[in-house]
Amino acid sequence: MDWYSIQTWGIIGGGVMLLVQLYYFLIRFSRLAFAKVNSVPAKKLPVSVIICARNELKNLKENLQSVLDQKYPEFQVIVVNDCSWDESGNYLEEIQPLYPHLKVVTINEQEKYRHGKKFALSLGIKAAKYDHLLMTDADCKPASDEWISYMVSRYEQGVDIVVGYGAYRKLSGFLNKWVRMDTVFNAVQYLSSALGGNPYMGVGRNLSYRKELFFKNKGFASHNHVMSGDDDLFVNETATSKNTRVELHPSSFTVSEPRSSWSGWFSQKKRHMSTGKMYKPGHKFMIGTFFLSMFVFYAALILLLVTGYQWEVILGAWLLRLFVQLIIFGNCMKRLGEMDIIWMIPIFDLAIVLIYPALAVANLLIKDKTWK
Secondary structure, three states, X not given: OOHHHHHHHHHXXXXXXXXXXXXHHHHHOHHHXXXXXXXXXXXXOOEEEEEEEOOOHHHHHHHHHHXXXXXXXXXXXXXXXXXXXXXXXXXXXXXXXXXXXXXXXXXXXXXXXXXXXXXXXXHHHXXXXXXXXXXXXXXXXXXXXXXXXXXXXXXXXXOOEEEOOEEEOOOOOHHHHHHHHHHHHHHHHHHHHHHOOOOOOOOOOOEEEEHHHHHHOOOOHXXXXXXXXXXXXXXXXXXXXXXXXXXXXXXXXXXEOOOXXXXXXXXXXXXXXXXXXXXXXXXXXXXXXXXXXXXXXXHHHHHHHHOOOOHHHHHHHXXXXXXXXXXXXXXXXXXXXXXXHHHHHHHHHHHHHHHHHHHHHHHHHOOOXXXX
Protein backbone atom coordinates (compact mmCIF):
# COMPACT_ATOMS: atom_id res chain seq x y z
CA MET A 1 0.00 0.00 0.00
CA ASP A 2 1.47 3.38 -1.03
CA TRP A 3 1.55 6.62 0.98
CA TYR A 4 -1.39 8.08 -0.94
CA SER A 5 -3.61 5.11 -0.05
CA ILE A 6 -2.52 5.27 3.58
CA GLN A 7 -3.32 8.97 3.72
CA THR A 8 -6.70 8.38 2.10
CA TRP A 9 -7.62 5.82 4.73
CA GLY A 10 -6.32 8.15 7.45
CA ILE A 11 -8.45 11.02 6.15
CA ILE A 12 -11.57 8.85 5.89
CA GLY A 13 -11.06 7.15 9.26
CA GLY A 14 -10.16 10.36 11.07
CA GLY A 15 -13.06 12.26 9.50
CA VAL A 16 -15.65 9.64 10.35
CA MET A 17 -14.37 9.30 13.92
CA LEU A 18 -14.39 13.07 14.32
CA LEU A 19 -18.07 13.11 13.39
CA VAL A 20 -18.76 10.32 15.87
CA GLN A 21 -16.96 12.24 18.61
CA LEU A 22 -18.88 15.44 17.81
CA TYR A 23 -22.12 13.46 17.99
CA TYR A 24 -21.27 12.27 21.49
CA PHE A 25 -20.28 15.75 22.64
CA LEU A 26 -23.08 17.77 21.04
CA ILE A 27 -25.95 15.30 21.34
CA ARG A 28 -25.30 12.89 24.18
CA PHE A 29 -23.10 14.76 26.64
CA SER A 30 -24.93 18.06 26.18
CA ARG A 31 -27.78 16.55 28.21
CA LEU A 32 -25.73 16.98 31.36
CA ALA A 33 -24.14 20.23 30.21
CA PHE A 34 -27.51 21.96 29.93
CA ALA A 35 -29.64 19.97 32.38
CA LYS A 36 -31.91 21.79 34.80
CA VAL A 37 -31.01 21.55 38.50
CA ASN A 38 -33.69 20.38 40.90
CA SER A 39 -35.38 23.05 43.02
CA VAL A 40 -35.81 22.97 46.80
CA PRO A 41 -36.89 19.43 47.74
CA ALA A 42 -40.40 18.92 49.05
CA LYS A 43 -40.79 15.16 49.44
CA LYS A 44 -39.88 13.69 52.83
CA LEU A 45 -40.07 9.94 52.41
CA PRO A 46 -38.56 7.84 55.21
CA VAL A 47 -35.07 6.65 54.26
CA SER A 48 -32.52 4.05 55.32
CA VAL A 49 -28.91 5.12 54.69
CA ILE A 50 -26.54 2.15 54.37
CA ILE A 51 -22.77 2.24 54.84
CA CYS A 52 -20.50 -0.80 54.62
CA ALA A 53 -17.24 -0.45 56.53
CA ARG A 54 -14.22 -2.70 56.91
CA ASN A 55 -11.43 -1.29 59.09
CA GLU A 56 -12.71 2.23 58.55
CA LEU A 57 -12.24 3.69 62.03
CA LYS A 58 -10.58 6.89 60.81
CA ASN A 59 -13.19 7.50 58.13
CA LEU A 60 -16.10 6.70 60.42
CA LYS A 61 -14.83 9.24 62.94
CA GLU A 62 -14.46 11.89 60.25
CA ASN A 63 -17.62 11.32 58.20
CA LEU A 64 -20.32 9.38 60.03
CA GLN A 65 -21.55 12.29 62.12
CA SER A 66 -22.28 14.37 59.00
CA VAL A 67 -24.60 11.55 57.88
CA LEU A 68 -26.21 11.16 61.29
CA ASP A 69 -26.81 14.93 61.57
CA GLN A 70 -28.71 15.31 58.30
CA LYS A 71 -31.66 17.71 58.39
CA TYR A 72 -34.34 15.17 57.63
CA PRO A 73 -37.43 14.21 59.62
CA GLU A 74 -37.36 10.41 59.39
CA PHE A 75 -34.30 8.33 58.55
CA GLN A 76 -32.05 5.66 59.95
CA VAL A 77 -28.36 5.03 59.34
CA ILE A 78 -27.19 1.43 59.08
CA VAL A 79 -23.47 0.78 59.39
CA VAL A 80 -22.42 -2.74 58.45
CA ASN A 81 -19.21 -3.45 60.38
CA ASP A 82 -17.80 -6.03 57.99
CA CYS A 83 -15.21 -8.17 59.78
CA SER A 84 -13.19 -5.19 60.99
CA TRP A 85 -10.18 -5.91 63.14
CA ASP A 86 -9.46 -2.31 64.04
CA GLU A 87 -11.42 -0.36 66.68
CA SER A 88 -14.43 0.32 64.42
CA GLY A 89 -16.69 -1.93 66.50
CA ASN A 90 -15.79 -0.20 69.75
CA TYR A 91 -16.33 3.22 68.22
CA LEU A 92 -19.76 2.31 66.83
CA GLU A 93 -20.74 0.77 70.16
CA GLU A 94 -19.66 3.96 71.91
CA ILE A 95 -21.69 6.38 69.76
CA GLN A 96 -24.76 4.22 69.20
CA PRO A 97 -26.52 5.33 72.45
CA LEU A 98 -26.14 8.95 71.31
CA TYR A 99 -28.00 8.36 68.04
CA PRO A 100 -31.24 6.37 68.30
CA HIS A 101 -31.49 6.28 64.49
CA LEU A 102 -28.12 4.50 64.17
CA LYS A 103 -28.22 0.74 63.68
CA VAL A 104 -25.05 -1.37 63.62
CA VAL A 105 -24.90 -4.72 61.85
CA THR A 106 -21.77 -6.71 62.68
CA ILE A 107 -20.32 -9.49 60.55
CA ASN A 108 -17.70 -11.72 62.13
CA GLU A 109 -14.89 -13.27 60.10
CA GLN A 110 -15.31 -16.93 59.18
CA GLU A 111 -12.33 -18.93 57.96
CA LYS A 112 -14.42 -21.24 55.79
CA TYR A 113 -16.46 -18.48 54.17
CA ARG A 114 -14.91 -15.44 52.54
CA HIS A 115 -17.25 -12.79 51.22
CA GLY A 116 -17.15 -9.45 49.43
CA LYS A 117 -18.96 -6.17 49.82
CA LYS A 118 -22.14 -7.47 48.19
CA PHE A 119 -22.77 -9.83 51.11
CA ALA A 120 -22.29 -7.02 53.63
CA LEU A 121 -24.51 -4.67 51.64
CA SER A 122 -27.22 -7.33 51.32
CA LEU A 123 -27.29 -7.75 55.11
CA GLY A 124 -27.56 -3.99 55.51
CA ILE A 125 -30.48 -3.86 53.08
CA LYS A 126 -32.24 -6.73 54.86
CA ALA A 127 -31.88 -4.83 58.13
CA ALA A 128 -33.27 -1.61 56.63
CA LYS A 129 -36.44 -0.32 58.23
CA TYR A 130 -37.60 1.70 55.21
CA ASP A 131 -38.21 0.95 51.54
CA HIS A 132 -36.18 3.87 50.16
CA LEU A 133 -32.47 3.18 50.52
CA LEU A 134 -29.53 5.56 50.14
CA MET A 135 -26.04 4.12 49.73
CA THR A 136 -22.70 5.74 50.47
CA ASP A 137 -19.24 4.69 51.68
CA ALA A 138 -17.42 5.16 54.97
CA ASP A 139 -14.88 7.49 53.34
CA CYS A 140 -17.66 9.72 51.95
CA LYS A 141 -19.05 12.89 53.45
CA PRO A 142 -22.29 14.51 52.26
CA ALA A 143 -21.71 17.90 50.66
CA SER A 144 -24.48 19.37 52.82
CA ASP A 145 -26.91 18.52 55.60
CA GLU A 146 -29.64 18.35 52.93
CA TRP A 147 -28.05 15.47 51.06
CA ILE A 148 -30.86 13.06 51.91
CA SER A 149 -33.52 15.65 51.10
CA TYR A 150 -32.26 16.27 47.60
CA MET A 151 -31.56 12.65 46.70
CA VAL A 152 -34.98 11.49 47.87
CA SER A 153 -36.79 14.40 46.23
CA ARG A 154 -36.42 12.74 42.82
CA TYR A 155 -38.73 9.89 43.80
CA GLU A 156 -42.19 9.91 42.29
CA GLN A 157 -44.68 7.33 41.10
CA GLY A 158 -42.84 4.59 39.21
CA VAL A 159 -39.31 5.73 40.14
CA ASP A 160 -37.13 3.08 41.77
CA ILE A 161 -33.58 4.44 41.31
CA VAL A 162 -31.94 7.83 41.85
CA VAL A 163 -28.40 8.32 40.57
CA GLY A 164 -26.23 10.99 42.20
CA TYR A 165 -22.72 12.39 41.81
CA GLY A 166 -19.87 11.27 44.05
CA ALA A 167 -16.99 13.75 43.96
CA TYR A 168 -13.48 13.50 45.40
CA ARG A 169 -11.94 15.97 47.80
CA LYS A 170 -9.84 18.71 46.23
CA LEU A 171 -6.20 18.45 47.25
CA SER A 172 -2.88 19.68 45.88
CA GLY A 173 -0.86 17.63 43.43
CA PHE A 174 -1.32 16.22 39.95
CA LEU A 175 -2.59 12.83 41.16
CA ASN A 176 -5.58 14.44 42.86
CA LYS A 177 -6.45 16.36 39.72
CA TRP A 178 -6.08 13.21 37.65
CA VAL A 179 -8.43 11.22 39.93
CA ARG A 180 -11.01 14.00 39.85
CA MET A 181 -10.74 14.38 36.08
CA ASP A 182 -11.24 10.65 35.62
CA THR A 183 -14.29 10.83 37.90
CA VAL A 184 -15.75 13.72 35.89
CA PHE A 185 -15.01 11.98 32.60
CA ASN A 186 -17.01 8.93 33.66
CA ALA A 187 -19.77 10.97 35.34
CA VAL A 188 -20.36 12.93 32.14
CA GLN A 189 -21.01 9.66 30.35
CA TYR A 190 -23.29 7.84 32.79
CA LEU A 191 -25.19 10.91 34.01
CA SER A 192 -25.80 12.12 30.44
CA SER A 193 -26.95 8.67 29.41
CA ALA A 194 -29.37 8.47 32.35
CA LEU A 195 -30.71 11.96 31.56
CA GLY A 196 -31.29 10.75 28.01
CA GLY A 197 -33.39 7.82 29.22
CA ASN A 198 -30.69 5.16 28.89
CA PRO A 199 -29.22 4.65 32.40
CA TYR A 200 -26.43 2.11 32.60
CA MET A 201 -24.61 2.65 35.91
CA GLY A 202 -24.34 4.53 39.16
CA VAL A 203 -21.69 4.84 41.87
CA GLY A 204 -22.04 3.36 45.34
CA ARG A 205 -20.72 6.58 46.87
CA ASN A 206 -24.07 8.22 46.13
CA LEU A 207 -26.85 5.95 44.93
CA SER A 208 -30.44 5.39 45.99
CA TYR A 209 -32.92 2.68 45.14
CA ARG A 210 -35.92 0.95 46.66
CA LYS A 211 -35.65 -2.11 48.85
CA GLU A 212 -38.55 -3.63 46.94
CA LEU A 213 -36.55 -3.38 43.71
CA PHE A 214 -33.57 -5.06 45.34
CA PHE A 215 -35.54 -8.12 46.40
CA LYS A 216 -37.57 -8.22 43.20
CA ASN A 217 -34.25 -8.49 41.36
CA LYS A 218 -33.05 -11.18 43.82
CA GLY A 219 -30.35 -8.82 45.03
CA PHE A 220 -26.96 -9.34 43.41
CA ALA A 221 -27.64 -12.98 42.54
CA SER A 222 -26.83 -12.73 38.82
CA HIS A 223 -23.38 -11.23 39.44
CA ASN A 224 -22.60 -12.31 42.98
CA HIS A 225 -19.56 -14.19 41.68
CA VAL A 226 -18.00 -10.88 40.57
CA MET A 227 -16.13 -8.98 43.29
CA SER A 228 -17.19 -5.52 42.07
CA GLY A 229 -20.51 -4.33 40.69
CA ASP A 230 -22.69 -3.77 43.75
CA ASP A 231 -23.48 -0.38 42.24
CA ASP A 232 -22.98 -0.30 38.45
CA LEU A 233 -24.02 -3.87 37.66
CA PHE A 234 -27.13 -3.58 39.82
CA VAL A 235 -28.14 -0.36 38.09
CA ASN A 236 -27.27 -1.78 34.66
CA GLU A 237 -29.52 -4.74 35.37
CA THR A 238 -32.52 -2.92 36.85
CA ALA A 239 -32.55 0.66 35.53
CA THR A 240 -34.89 1.77 32.76
CA SER A 241 -35.86 5.08 31.20
CA LYS A 242 -39.02 5.15 33.33
CA ASN A 243 -37.76 4.04 36.73
CA THR A 244 -34.55 6.10 36.99
CA ARG A 245 -33.88 9.75 37.78
CA VAL A 246 -30.73 11.88 38.20
CA GLU A 247 -30.13 14.38 41.00
CA LEU A 248 -27.67 17.21 40.18
CA HIS A 249 -28.05 19.82 42.92
CA PRO A 250 -24.65 20.52 44.58
CA SER A 251 -26.21 19.83 47.97
CA SER A 252 -26.90 16.26 46.85
CA PHE A 253 -23.25 15.41 46.15
CA THR A 254 -20.96 13.35 48.33
CA VAL A 255 -17.23 13.97 48.71
CA SER A 256 -14.78 11.08 49.13
CA GLU A 257 -11.13 10.72 49.97
CA PRO A 258 -9.15 10.15 46.74
CA ARG A 259 -6.44 7.56 46.32
CA SER A 260 -3.09 8.78 47.59
CA SER A 261 -0.90 6.78 45.19
CA TRP A 262 -0.85 5.96 41.50
CA SER A 263 -0.86 2.24 42.25
CA GLY A 264 -3.93 2.72 44.45
CA TRP A 265 -5.77 4.55 41.67
CA PHE A 266 -4.68 1.95 39.12
CA SER A 267 -6.03 -0.90 41.27
CA GLN A 268 -9.29 0.91 41.96
CA LYS A 269 -9.79 1.80 38.31
CA LYS A 270 -8.97 -1.70 37.17
CA ARG A 271 -11.55 -3.09 39.57
CA HIS A 272 -14.21 -0.68 38.36
CA MET A 273 -13.51 -1.45 34.71
CA SER A 274 -13.70 -5.20 35.30
CA THR A 275 -17.50 -5.11 35.44
CA GLY A 276 -17.99 -3.47 32.04
CA LYS A 277 -17.96 -6.81 30.21
CA MET A 278 -21.20 -7.72 32.03
CA TYR A 279 -23.14 -4.65 30.90
CA LYS A 280 -26.06 -5.04 28.52
CA PRO A 281 -24.95 -5.34 24.86
CA GLY A 282 -26.40 -1.96 23.92
CA HIS A 283 -24.52 -0.23 26.73
CA LYS A 284 -21.25 -1.95 25.84
CA PHE A 285 -21.70 -0.83 22.24
CA MET A 286 -22.43 2.75 23.29
CA ILE A 287 -19.40 3.02 25.60
CA GLY A 288 -17.12 1.05 23.29
CA THR A 289 -18.00 3.18 20.26
CA PHE A 290 -17.05 6.34 22.10
CA PHE A 291 -13.66 5.03 23.20
CA LEU A 292 -12.95 3.36 19.86
CA SER A 293 -13.73 6.61 18.03
CA MET A 294 -11.25 8.42 20.30
CA PHE A 295 -8.54 5.87 19.66
CA VAL A 296 -9.03 5.79 15.88
CA PHE A 297 -9.23 9.59 15.69
CA TYR A 298 -5.86 10.06 17.38
CA ALA A 299 -4.34 7.16 15.46
CA ALA A 300 -5.47 8.75 12.19
CA LEU A 301 -3.96 12.11 13.15
CA ILE A 302 -0.63 10.49 13.98
CA LEU A 303 -0.72 8.48 10.77
CA LEU A 304 -1.36 11.61 8.69
CA LEU A 305 1.44 13.47 10.45
CA VAL A 306 3.90 10.64 9.81
CA THR A 307 2.96 10.48 6.12
CA GLY A 308 3.47 14.23 5.70
CA TYR A 309 -0.14 15.30 5.24
CA GLN A 310 -0.98 19.00 5.62
CA TRP A 311 -0.36 19.85 9.26
CA GLU A 312 -2.80 22.76 9.10
CA VAL A 313 -5.69 20.38 8.38
CA ILE A 314 -4.60 17.98 11.12
CA LEU A 315 -4.30 20.80 13.65
CA GLY A 316 -7.66 22.21 12.58
CA ALA A 317 -9.43 18.89 13.10
CA TRP A 318 -7.88 18.49 16.56
CA LEU A 319 -8.72 22.08 17.56
CA LEU A 320 -12.33 21.73 16.36
CA ARG A 321 -12.82 18.66 18.50
CA LEU A 322 -11.08 20.27 21.48
CA PHE A 323 -13.15 23.45 21.14
CA VAL A 324 -16.44 21.54 21.21
CA GLN A 325 -15.20 19.31 24.03
CA LEU A 326 -14.17 22.29 26.16
CA ILE A 327 -17.59 23.91 25.76
CA ILE A 328 -19.60 20.78 26.59
CA PHE A 329 -17.30 19.38 29.27
CA GLY A 330 -16.83 22.87 30.68
CA ASN A 331 -20.57 23.20 31.30
CA CYS A 332 -20.68 19.71 32.77
CA MET A 333 -17.76 20.45 35.07
CA LYS A 334 -19.37 23.69 36.16
CA ARG A 335 -22.48 21.77 37.21
CA LEU A 336 -20.37 19.24 39.08
CA GLY A 337 -18.19 21.86 40.80
CA GLU A 338 -15.00 20.78 39.02
CA MET A 339 -14.18 23.81 36.86
CA ASP A 340 -10.75 24.27 38.44
CA ILE A 341 -9.43 21.26 36.48
CA ILE A 342 -10.83 22.13 33.04
CA TRP A 343 -7.25 22.68 31.86
CA MET A 344 -6.72 18.92 32.37
CA ILE A 345 -9.00 17.99 29.47
CA PRO A 346 -6.45 17.86 26.61
CA ILE A 347 -3.85 16.11 28.81
CA PHE A 348 -6.28 13.54 30.14
CA ASP A 349 -7.86 13.03 26.73
CA LEU A 350 -4.56 12.01 25.17
CA ALA A 351 -3.38 9.93 28.12
CA ILE A 352 -6.43 7.69 28.49
CA VAL A 353 -6.10 6.53 24.89
CA LEU A 354 -3.05 4.64 26.16
CA ILE A 355 -3.94 4.03 29.80
CA TYR A 356 -7.46 2.59 29.45
CA PRO A 357 -6.37 -0.19 27.06
CA ALA A 358 -3.54 -1.03 29.49
CA LEU A 359 -6.10 -1.34 32.30
CA ALA A 360 -8.25 -3.61 30.15
CA VAL A 361 -5.27 -5.89 29.52
CA ALA A 362 -4.43 -5.88 33.23
CA ASN A 363 -7.95 -7.07 34.00
CA LEU A 364 -7.42 -10.05 31.74
CA LEU A 365 -4.19 -11.01 33.49
CA ILE A 366 -4.86 -10.10 37.14
CA LYS A 367 -8.05 -10.84 39.05
CA ASP A 368 -9.13 -9.03 42.24
CA LYS A 369 -9.96 -11.25 45.20
CA THR A 370 -11.04 -8.77 47.85
CA TRP A 371 -13.41 -5.81 47.99
CA LYS A 372 -11.04 -3.68 50.04
